[in-house]
Amino acid sequence: MPIDQSAPHLPRSASIDAYGKGGFAFAGMSHRGSLLCLPDAVWAWDVELPKQIDKQSLARVLDAANSIDTLIIGTGTDVWLVPAELRAAFRQVRVVIDAMQTGPAIRTYNVMIGERRRVAAALIAVP
Numbered sequence: 001m002p003i004d005q006s007a008p009h010l011p012r013s014a015s016i017d018a019y020g021k022g023g024f025a026f027a028g029m030s031h032r033g034s035l036l037c038l039p040d041a042v043w044a045w046d047v048e049l050p051k052q053i054d055k056q057s058l059a060r061v062l063d064a065a066n067s068i069d070t071l072i073i074g075t076g077t078d079v080w081l082v083p084a085e086l087r088a089a090f091r092q093v094r095v096v097i098d099a100m101q102t103g104p105a106i107r108t109y110n111v112m113i114g115e116r117r118r119v120a121a122a123l124i125a126v127p
Contacts, residue, residue, distance in 0.1 A: 013039050015110045019102060022125050036060055037109065037121040039067045047124055050080035050099075055089050061120050065093035070112065072098050074105030074123035102126050 014037070018025040023032040026042060036045040038060060047057050053073065055062065061071055071090065073082070082099050090097050100108070102123055109121040 012041065013037060013113060014042055015113050016106045016121075016123070019106055019123075020126060022127060024123065024125065032125070034125045035121070035123045037123065038064050039118065039120065040064070045122060045124075047122070048076075050075045050078050050124065053080070053086070053122070055086060058086075058122060061095070061122065062089070062093060064120065065090075065095050067118060068095050068120045069118040070096045070098060070120070072100070072105045072109045072112070072119060072121045074102030074109075074121065075099055076102050076124035076126050 014027040016024055016026050016035075016037070023030055024035050031044065034045040034047050036043040043060060045057070047053055058071070061068065073080075079101065080099055082097050087097055098108070102125070105121060105123060109119060109123075112119040
């Protein structure tokens with residue numbers, strides 16, 4: 001069943017309180033599946049594997065690039081290198097990409113959001 005991506009789960013940014021068992025907890029809510037956390041909202045993200053990460057799956061981030069300096073990508077349990085083409089697309093809009101496994105990505109995102117940095121996160125859910 002496709003994820004409804006027409007409305008955000010939360011109309012503001014939020015730190016991630018917990019993750020695992022295929023989902024995340026944030027702002028007193030829980031969500032099964034992957035998340036896209038932007039400065040103005042938290043969205044469901046229809047990506048399950050790093051190989052699905054591309055400009056199309058990150059279109060919301062590209063559209064919001066004027067309010068983001070860094071994109072943290074949580075790649076689940078896999079290690080994944082950002083393809084040169086994707087890195088170049090984000091370089092054009094002056095957004096730095098940093099990819100790592102989802103656990104470290106959440107910790108990094110939470111620190112950066114706590115510092116009020118202009119950060120977004122694309123997080124693949126882990127079992």
